Amino acid sequence: MADQREVAIVRWPGRAPSSQDGPADLLAAYHLQTQAEKGEAVADVEGLPDRYRVEIADPRAAFVNDVVLLALSGDTPVGCLVVTASVDGRCEVKRLWTDPAFRGRGIASSLVSAALVHAEARGAGVVRLSVWKWRAGAIDLYERLGFTVTESWDERDQLVCMERAV
Structure with a gap:
């Protein structure tokens, strides 16, 4: 049975000592699932491409x-999202992941909403993201939150690029 405690959205790294590892386990789950969905499943983190292993090994860096x-x-990370620094008035949202045991509780929506607030406070006028086309649930979520499909800025096949003004 999933933990029913309230979930709080916080900026990491924060002050909670038990969340020191922050998003490492969540990032590992995200990347392992993504590799499997791309038809390139690996047994563990060691099989992931270097660029993803670096994120998991040292998310702070x-x-x-x-x-x-x-x-x-509580002090347990159950969802994560990265908001890139604003460049030319645009931020990007990436690595949105919610622990499967905590899905359906509005966590992803809360993370994206917090990212939009952060982006606007930092002077960004647009938030963009890319999502694999087979992640229909994620695309539906982003559309409900006001994102629209836009011309791709990424050359990888099967990515849907979306953006939203803040």
């Missing part, structure tokens, strides 16, 4: 110029 938002149930 990997996202030093970005903001990491965590959803915490």
Whole structure:
């Protein structure tokens, strides 16, 4: 049975000592699932491409110029999202992940909403993101939150690029 405690959205790293590892486990789950969905499943983190292993091994360094938002149930991270620094008035949302045991509780929506508030406070006029086309639930979520499909800025096949004004 999933923990029913309230979930709080916080900026990481924060002050909670038990969330020191922050998003590492969530990022590992995100990347392992993504590799499997792309038909390139690997047995564990060691099989992931270097660029993803770096994020998992040291999220603080990997996202030093970005903001990491965590959803915490107590002191346990149950969701994460990265907001990149604003460049030319645009921020990007990436690595949105919610622990499967905590899905259906509005955590992803809360993380995206917090990212929009953060982006606007930092002077961004647009928030953009890319999502794999087979993640229909995620695309539906982003559309409900006001994102629209836009011309792709990424050359990878099967990515849907979306953006929203803040």
